[in-house]
Amino acid sequence: MDRRDALKRMGLGLAAVAMAGIAPRTHAAILKDRAKDKKRLVFYFTATGNSLFVARQFSDNPLSIPQEVKKGSQVFEADEIGFVFPDYASAAPVIVQEFLAKNTFKASYLFAIVTFGNASVMVAEWVRDYAKEKGVNFNYINSILMVDNYLPVFDMNEQMKIDKHVDESLAKLLEDVGAQKNYVQAADLGFFNQDMLKGMQDQHFSMTADRLLELKKDRCVECMTCEKVCPHKNFSLGNDGLQFAGKCEYCLACVHACPQKALTLKSNWPGAPGERNPEARYRNPNVSLMDIIKSNRQ
Ligand SMILES: Cc1cc2nc3c(=O)[nH]c(=O)nc-3n(C[C@H](O)[C@H](O)[C@H](O)COP(=O)(O)O)c2cc1C
Structure with a gap:
């Protein structure tokens, strides 16, 4: 078949789809379908909903960490296990730390998505190192910029006006996880240093x-x-x-x-x-x- 014939056939195919009222499938839809064949568990912690919103993009039924911790130590097994939670001073919230430490997660692909509002600094590396110490080896850790709910520094009315390009970032994260990409976001200390972060984390963890x-x-x-x-x-x-x-x-x-x-x-x-x-x-x-x-x- 020459190039002209091939294009003609492709055109006829698309016309048939259009006449039947079927929309051409997007790459994201194909990845989502493929993910359906796998068993994926997603756990989340949220205070103001950002992390729950993100968790819902990765699973129809994400599981709340504060509800799961009540059940004591458990063994979770699936093809893929994911965690979605907010960044607190470039670390995971204490309840997430404890959940990672006290349970067993068996999956060939483990991922974490950290929602943050201003500067994620070194949160992915922090989570990787903390989890590794507890026997959880992540394949993928990335962050997503959303409204910053940290009241000491930010005015919520101003935060809500800023376009943080959540949809675009989510599409990228879904694509990465759908393809079981291996990646941990590299630290970018910017104006922070390790001692400053450690001081902030100690204050948060002991509140x-x-x-x-x-x-x-x-x-x-x-x-x-x-x-x-x-x-x-x-x-x-x-x-x-x-x-x-x-x-x-x-x-x-x-x-x-x-x-x-x-x-x-x-x-x-x-x-x-x-x-x-x-x-x-x-x-x-x-x-x-x-x-x-x-x-x-x-
Ligand atoms: C105690 C605390 C510390 C935070 N520290 C950071 C931070 O270091 N960097 C950052 O970008 N956002 C920080 N944030 C903002 C949250 O990570 C962000 O708004 C997150 O999306 C909130 O998620 P949630 O709505 O699921 O609770 C902090 C928020 C709180 C409450």
């Missing part, structure tokens, strides 16, 4: 609810949304109204979800972060409050 949070009592209506979204059940109702105490993930789920904006970050002790804009809060627009509650409620 407690009473050190971090302040309640505007006149605003609180005791709806207990904070308690429902907290992965550590740090909130309760006492004689004196809402109370909080305990080891804190520093995820800010409670602060972002409070419908009264009654929770804020303390700024009255050395190192207390304070807030950029206490009246601006965030939740990923594709994720509901009920989704966050189902993910984190203890």
Whole structure:
């Protein structure tokens, strides 16, 4: 068959597809179909929905880490196992660290996607090294830029205006994982150095609810949304109204979800972060409050 005949046949093929009302399949759709033949487990942790939104692109039924940790030590087996979680000071949240350390993951392809808001610095290498120490050897670790929910530094109203090209980045990540690419994003320290990061991580990893949070009592209506979204059940109702105490993930789920904006970050002790804009809060627009509650409620 010469080139002209081949083109003619291709044209007839496309015309037949168009007449039958069938859209030509995209590369992404083909990769998704191929992935269906495999068993893929995806675990996620989220405070404001970014990581849940991303996890849902990789699995129809991603599993919440705060729900899984309640079940104790488990052995998970699949063709592919993935993890999606936020970057906290260029490291994984403590609850994710513990989940990786205390369970067994058996899969020929292990991947992690870290959602971040401003600078992922060396998070992929950090996750690789931490997980390796715990016996989990990742094939692929990459990050995706989204709204930065870190209230000490960012005003959510400003963050939500920025186009962070999430769709384009997601398409690339889906393609990489669909093709079982081997890759770990290289560190880019920029203005940071290892000591600075270590200092920030130590502060994050040792946070407690009473050190971090302040309640505007006149605003609180005791709806207990904070308690429902907290992965550590740090909130309760006492004689004196809402109370909080305990080891804190520093995820800010409670602060972002409070419908009264009654929770804020303390700024009255050395190192207390304070807030950029206490009246601006965030939740990923594709994720509901009920989704966050189902993910984190203890
Ligand atoms: C305690 C804390 C620390 C964070 N540290 C970083 C950071 O070092 N770099 C960064 O780019 N984003 C950082 N972020 C932003 C989050 O990683 C980002 O907004 C993420 O997408 C939130 O995911 P989620 O909506 O699933 O909770 C931090 C957020 C919090 C709450």
